[in-house]
Amino acid sequence: MNPMSTQLIDYYAAEDKIHIATDCIIFGFDNESIKLLIFKRRVDPFKGQWSLIGSFVKATESVNDAAKRVLTEITGLENVFMKQLKVYGGVDRDPGARCITVGQYALIRIEEQDKTLVEKHGAVWHDLHEIPDLVLDHNTLVKDALVQLKLKASYQPIGFELLPKKFTIPNLQRLYEAIYQKKFDDRNFRKKIIALDVLTKLEEKDKSTSKKGAFLHKFNKEKYNKLVNRGINFRL
Amino acid sequence: MNPMSTQLIDYYAAEDKIHIATDCIIFGFDNESIKLLIFKRRVDPFKGQWSLIGSFVKATESVNDAAKRVLTEITGLENVFMKQLKVYGGVDRDPGARCITVGQYALIRIEEQDKTLVEKHGAVWHDLHEIPDLVLDHNTLVKDALVQLKLKASYQPIGFELLPKKFTIPNLQRLYEAIYQKKFDDRNFRKKIIALDVLTKLEEKDKSTSKKGAFLHKFNKEKYNKLVNRGINFRL
DNA sequence: TCAAAAGTGTTACAAATACACCCATGT
DNA sequence: ACATGGGTGTATTTGTAACACTTTTGA
Numbered sequence: 001m002n003p004m005s006t007q008l009i010d011y012y013a014a015e016d017k018i019h020i021a022t023d024c025i026i027f028g029f030d031n032e033s034i035k036l037l038i039f040k041r042r043v044d045p046f047k048g049q050w051s052l053i054g055s056f057v058k059a060t061e062s063v064n065d066a067a068k069r070v071l072t073e074i075t076g077l078e079n080v081f082m083k084q085l086k087v088y089g090g091v092d093r094d095p096g097a098r099c100i101t102v103g104q105y106a107l108i109r110i111e112e113q114d115k116t117l118v119e120k121h122g123a124v125w126h127d128l129h130e131i132p133d134l135v136l137d138h139n140t141l142v143k144d145a146l147v148q149l150k151l152k153a154s155y156q157p158i159g160f161e162l163l164p165k166k167f168t169i170p171n172l173q174r175l176y177e178a179i180y181q182k183k184f185d186d187r188n189f190r191k192k193i194i195a196l197d198v199l200t201k202l203e204e205k206d207k208s209t210s211k212k213g214a215f216l217h218k219f220n221k222e223k224y225n226k227l228v229n230r231g232i233n234f235r236l
Numbered sequence: 237m238n239p240m241s242t243q244l245i246d247y248y249a250a251e252d253k254i255h256i257a258t259d260c261i262i263f264g265f266d267n268e269s270i271k272l273l274i275f276k277r278r279v280d281p282f283k284g285q286w287s288l289i290g291s292f293v294k295a296t297e298s299v300n301d302a303a304k305r306v307l308t309e310i311t312g313l314e315n316v317f318m319k320q321l322k323v324y325g326g327v328d329r330d331p332g333a334r335c336i337t338v339g340q341y342a343l344i345r346i347e348e349q350d351k352t353l354v355e356k357h358g359a360v361w362h363d364l365h366e367i368p369d370l371v372l373d374h375n376t377l378v379k380d381a382l383v384q385l386k387l388k389a390s391y392q393p394i395g396f397e398l399l400p401k402k403f404t405i406p407n408l409q410r411l412y413e414a415i416y417q418k419k420f421d422d423r424n425f426r427k428k429i430i431a432l433d434v435l436t437k438l439e440e441k442d443k444s445t446s447k448k449g450a451f452l453h454k455f456n457k458e459k460y461n462k463l464v465n466r467g468i469n470f471r472l
Numbered sequence: 473t474c475a476a477a478a479g480t481g482t483t484a485c486a487a488a489t490a491c492a493c494c495c496a497t498g499t
Numbered sequence: 500a501c502a503t504g505g506g507t508g509t510a511t512t513t514g515t516a517a518c519a520c521t522t523t524t525g526a
Contacts, residue, residue, distance in 0.1 A: 087320055
């Protein structure tokens with residue numbers, strides 16, 4: 001492939017060029033706790049150590065496409081919610097070479113079918129609150145992403161990305177509790193969520209976690225998207 | 237200067253390198269309205285057209301340092317509040333060459349002494365709500381930065397960066413009104429701001445905008461910083 | 473004396489919090 | 500029959516929103 005397919009000349013030829021990578025902070029939820037996807041780095045330096053999943057950005061692809069590429073490769077998922085976190089642009093952050101990275105965080109639901117693919121790539125879902133030492137500044141990226149996730153959850157509905165299509169209100173509550181690391185009052189949580197008016201209650205019950213069973217719900221995508229734009233005020 | 241002062245070899249030599257720039261969305265406040273600093277681009281392509289102020293990131297400097305360098309050069313200010321907005325990483329965003337840019341927005345108060353320096357560089361403070369066409373995707377950066385600024389103002393106190401050391405409560409109100417493009421009720425605004433408990437009322441009055449004069453206030457930096465960390469809930 | 477901005481309080485309404493018991497059902 | 504998680508209502512407090520008049524003083 002022609003590495004400069006769309007440009008014939010480089011007006012900026014006198015300027016420096018730098019390696020640019022993107023690293024994905026992939027959060028997953030398995031209806032119990034929030035997990036982070038990490039894997040063993042495959043290139044030197046630090047080959048074999050725990051790392052976020054990332055890749056260099058090619059001259060012919062956008063930064064977003066690079067992240068999508070990585071994400072699809074490892075998880076098999078497409079159209080994943082992903083958002084830029086921050087650029088880590090320090091001169092000495094990578095002893096391998098000057099390399100700037102764009103941190104991007106993704107939210108996905110952990111489901112059985114994906115697990116096998118993840119494992120095939122040597123990746124593991126690791127409990128968010130006991131992450132091992134990662135290469136470079138990756139622990140910082142994770143910390144920053146978690147702050148961002150909490151912030152996001154406070155002004156936008158979250159959950160569409162992390163929960164299965166059908167879920168119970170206790171499921172949703174456990175998700176928020178996992179994000180904030182804090183227990184919420186059942187009655188107030190339920191009241192607030194229902195007041196948002198984005199859930200459709202189904203007839204069906206999920207009996208996997210109790211004998212009585214809990215009613216399943218689904219998101220009303222239209223109302224949900226409106227709420228994403230309008231913003232919420234979720235301070236529990 | 238040795239362009240690889242801290243690294244002897246490039247482990248990633250097989251990977252692409254890309255031009256990387258940073259563009260600053262510099263918001264200023266002159267106690268009346270929010271302004272944006274733009275200038276006439278000095279390099280081809282699009283030489284002479286309106287543009288944000290930016291620069292290429294050198295192999296030997298961090299992305300943040302690059303932005304600071306530009307900002308100091310044009311405004312003469314150091315230690316300016318600056319925050320990353322987003323990376324614009326599309327393949328074809330710049331016809332000059334493949335170039336990724338990091339948008340960073342800055343908040344500064346517009347004061348007389350800086351004005352001359354700004355003019356010397358051919359830069360102008362332009363009213364935020366009638367920005368001309370800018371080069372590349374710079375209008376998008378401005379739009380995104382404004383969204384970010386509004387969001388930030390809603391969960392963190394803002395104003396330390398944009399207001400002079402001594403300011404009146406109506407000054408502060410005009411700042412928020414300029415950001416949100418919306419009038420607030422005097423009494424409620426004052427009540428809410430005072431309830432935040434970050435202002436120290438001075439004896440002095442500012443009579444520049446009224447015959448009666450308005451009491452000057454200053455921020456209590458400690459309490460202000462605590463509030464930045466704790467977060468506020470400013471939805472007027 | 474009057475125009476123009478600064479400053480001040482109260483009431484009504486909405487939202488957040490705290491809190492305790494009954495329900496359904498599989499074992 | 501009992502243990503387990505699901506589900507419900509109310510009172511209190513807190514915060515937000517709406518609203519009109521008096522004060523000061525330079526021109």
